[in-house]
Amino acid sequence: MFDYDGVIVDSFDVFSAAFVEACRALGLQGFTRQEDLLPVMEGNFYASMRARGVPDEQVAEVLRRLSGALTRARHWLKPFPLVPQILEELADVRTVVIVTSSPGAVVQDWLSGHDVRGVSEVAGAETARSKVEKIRALQERFPGQAVYWYVGDTTGDVREAREAGATPVGVSWGWHEPRALLEAGAERIAASPAELLTILAPELAHDFFGG
């Protein structure tokens, strides 16, 4: 299972600018700088915003505006280098699912627009508000796996994956620092997409590196 923003797509600049703009438009206090998004991502997006006094209906409106901005910006949003290649390799031996708080249709559209292959499905914002719920549902649908990896870039991802009983792997190229991801409970940190492949599918790494 993969998170999308900050793991597959390099979206922080657009995402955080749209977040600040949505909060300004809705008159929400305390979110005036792009970095103000980072502490929000230390937990589930709804729970974090609720803890800062924002009711769920307004959070849903922020997400709706974010999704509009990310859809409009989809041609400028680039994948992190080598991530599409490892997703495609991985799909030969694993079922690859994106579990994200972004809307599934936005993610699917971006994947096809950038010719990113190998993702078998997207569990997006429309399926549930909590990643815990989505991860648990996937574990039930794919019983008997040795490890249920969840690849994420925020401490919120790591905590939700742990709570759901999955094994979180942090990536070093995302929104939160590797040390914070480890402190939140990440099992491993991947310093590069190639290293991520060796963690998720060690049997493929040999071929990938041409050894």
Ligand SMILES: [Mg+2]
């Ligand atoms: Mg992320």
